[in-house]
Amino acid sequence: MITLVRTNDIVLISLIEALLREARVPLFVADAHVSAVEGSIGAFPRRVMVPEDHAAQARRLLRDAGLGAELAPSPGGS
Known part of the structure; x- marks a missing residue:
């Protein structure tokens, strides 16, 4: 699995x-859990991950x- 987005914004994660679910992309x-446990200090962002074979579509x-600005850098650098 690869990281698609890393964020503390739960509204963005929901979107x-x-x-992705609408497009049937597994995620x-x-x-x-660690993000919720640490509270609101923002030290541990959540990661939205997808299988590598669905990464380009996602x-x-x-x-x-x-939401292109929210994307983590791709493993190939593109």
Whole structure:
């Protein structure tokens, strides 16, 4: 799995989850528990992750939705 977005913004995470689920892109939100436990200091952002074989589709969906600035750098550097 690769990290698509890293953020503390739970509204943004909800939007991304909705977009990806609508397109049937599998996803996993990592670090949700530690982020909730640490409170609101923002030290541990949550990571929205997708399987590597769905990464290009997921990145395209988020760019098309105007969320390109939120994307983590891709492993290949593009």
